[in-house]
Structures are given as C-alpha cells and as structure tokens.
Amino acid sequence: MDTLKNTDAEKFSVLNQFYEKLLSKQNLDSLREINFFREDNGLAISKAKSHKEAIRSLINDLANFPLERLRELETVTVSEKKGLEGWSDIILQKVTK
Secondary structure (H helix, E strand, O other): OHHHHHHOHHHHHHHHHHHHHHHOOOOOOOHHHHHHHHHHOOOOOOOOOOHHHHHHHHHHHHOOOOHHHHHHHHHOOOOOOOOHHHHHHHHOOOOOO
C-alpha cells in the first residue's frame, strides 16, 4: 500500500479507511465473513489463518480494484444469504425463490 500512497492518494485513502474499519472489526469481523466478502466480490478464498492476515491479503487484492468500486465498499456487507440467519431461513423455507 505504500506504493499506492505515492501513486494514487485518493485510492489509498479509501483503502486505508476500509482497512481501519476491518482492523477495528466494524466491518467483516470474522475470518469467515472476510472469505464470504471475497467470494461475493470475485476474489479467491483466503488461505489466511488469522483475521489480521486475511485483512492484509484482502487489502492487497482490493488495491487492484478501480476507485469507483472501492468507494462502494463503504457500506460493505456480506451476502445476506450466507450468514446464520440466511441459512436458517433456507432450512425453514422462509426464503421465496
């Protein structure tokens, strides 16, 4: 990210804010959620064993995204069907197709 800071300050700022939210667990507070997020955004599942390691990997991959797409991450969520509530809805057949 240091290179990005010197070459694209605006992109660095957006990524850095996202990084801070990830570290403080305001967004994607588990390794599982990070992997769901990666999957939802077309990225390969991380082989990281820790939350911090997964964050570094995610930020490095997101650095390749266009700035417009990165701005959309400010309201990051994981696909609602992947959480516990989503699975319980599927199991209980509450979700309509």
